[in-house]
Amino acid sequence: MELSAVTFSAIILIIFLISKVPVFVSLLAGTMTYFVISPHVPSIIAAQRILSGVQSIPLLAIPFFVSAGIFMNYSGVSKRIMNFAQSLTxxxxxxxxxxxxxxxxxxxGLSGSNLADAAMQAQMLVPEMEKKGLSKEFSSVVTATSAMITPLIPPGIAMILYGSIANVSIGKLFVAGIGAGLLLTIVLMILISYLSKKKGYKPVRDSMVSGKELLQSIKIAFLPLLLPVIIIGGVRFGIFTPTEGGAVAIVYALFLGFLYKEMKFKDIITGIKETITSTASIMVIVGAASAFAWILTRERIPQEITQLIVSSISNKYIFLFIVNIFLIIVGMFIEGNAAMIVLVPLLKPIASAYGINDIHFAMIFIVNLSIGALSPPLGTLMFVTCGITKCEIEDFIKESIPFYIALVVVLLLITLFPIFSVGIVNLVY
Structure with missing residues (x-):
């Protein structure tokens, strides 16, 4: 009876997700189905598991970093960093x-959310890119793909969630993200350079920036760019925890807002409202997914899957190859944070059984779900970007083919060469 209960709850969850029902409703429906059908589990446990899922100290970092990212946008930081990026490239x-x-x-290091980054750049940069002669679909694909870098560069929300679920050092995940994020950045810039020459897209300026102009742009962007250094340095040297680092980020964002005299009191109120809305949606998903993960653990599904896979697959690289395909497919249909909360308890024990480094597997996991978020039919990054830029989904998919190839290359490099994920961690720690 209990086996049929968990099977039926999983079917309800999948049907709801495919039907585009909101993620938190789908998870709650699947979870409550189990507790209603299963005769040996009191329904009150559902409420207990949902509440305990969000009562985690590391998860406090999420509203802090969400708030810091929002305040950064109101403080004029985004504009200064964009000018700095333009002087370099x-x-x-x-x-x-x-x-x-x-x-x-x-x-x-400021926004922490790939959807927030995609939305911001779709509004701020895509219209300017079109004015410079770049096509709408190319501009949209670049915006959505580049937003995949955001969860990797610290302090990404995905790393905080993964660390709290898998009991892995969030500080080490922050550092590991630098290597993976830089690799993705370099590969995308090389690809864009090649495609732009092929399409005849011109540079913004005829020559490299002069030393004087570069120093001036660095001076303007220096304080905002200092935030990730402060967060990683503070965590590494034990000055504060990753959670406390989120509070430090808020204070720093407010400080910059008042220093630049661009943040008004009404912006603070608006930022608090946006933080509450964003955090609430994330936490409801976390709570519901945590309860569903408890059901899977109670039914010993992670243990049985681990035993089955380890007994049938002897090579860890074959296992990672299968995981890569599986996670990309999952990411196409399920929101990344929800997928992470449900699947990390299933897959991490298997990875540990193969002797795969925890930090290495975390980076593989996060990159996979990011690629899924870009992919049809339900890729959230694709829909958020196209919804703002008014780009046709069909045009977006056609234009994105070279970018998918590049992303697969990055994923294979991170999978086969752990140095891209744990190399900097070993240096720092």
Whole structure:
């Protein structure tokens, strides 16, 4: 009876997700189905598991970093960093497309959310890219793809969630994200340079920025760019925890807002409202997914899957190859944070059984779900970007084919060569 209960709850969950029902409703429906059908489990446990799922100290970092990212946008930081990125890459083929990628890498330490980054750049940069002669679909694909860098550059929300679920050092995940994020940034910039030359897209400027102009742009963007350094340095040297680092980020964002005299009191109120809305949606998903993960653990599904896979697959690289395909497919249909909360308890024990480094597997996991978020039929990054830029989904998919190839290359490099994920961690720690 209990086996049929968990099977039936999983079917309800999948049907709801495919039907485009909101993620938190789908998870709650699947979870409550189990508790209603299963006769040996009191329904009150559902409420207990949902509440306990969000009562985690590391998860406090999420509203802090969400709030810091929102305040950064109101403080004029985004504009200063964009000017700095343009001074560095404006002379390269593709012009503003290169700025788009570098801005995502620089803003990753500020916004922490790939959807927030995609939405911001779709509004701010895509119209300017079109004015410079870049096509709408190319501009949209570059924006959505570059937003994948954001979860990797610290302090990404995905790393905080993964660390709290898998009991892995969030500080080490922050550092590991630098290597993976830089690799993705470099590959995308090389690809954009090649495609821009092929399409005839001109640079923003004719020559490299002069030393004087570069120093001036660095001076303007220096304080905002200092935030990731402060967060990682503070966590590494034990000055504060990742959670406390989120509070430090808020104070720093407010400080910059008042220093630049661009943040008004009404912006603070608006920012608080946006933080509450964003955090509430994330936490409801976390709570519901946590309860569903408890059901899977109670039914010993992770243990049985681990035993089955380990007994049938002897090579860890074959296992990672299968995981890569599986996670990309999952990411096409399910929101990344929800997928992470449900699947990490299933897959991490298997990875540990193969002797795969925890940090290495975490980076593989996050990159996979990011690629899924870009992919049809339900890729959230694709829909958010196209919804703002008014790009046709069909045109977006056609234009994105070279980018998918590049993303697969990056994924294979991270999978086969752990140095891209744990190399900097070993140096710092």
């Amino acid at each position: 404006g002379h390269m083929s593709g012009g503003l497309a290169q700025v788009n990628v570098l801005l995502s890498a620089l803003m990753g």
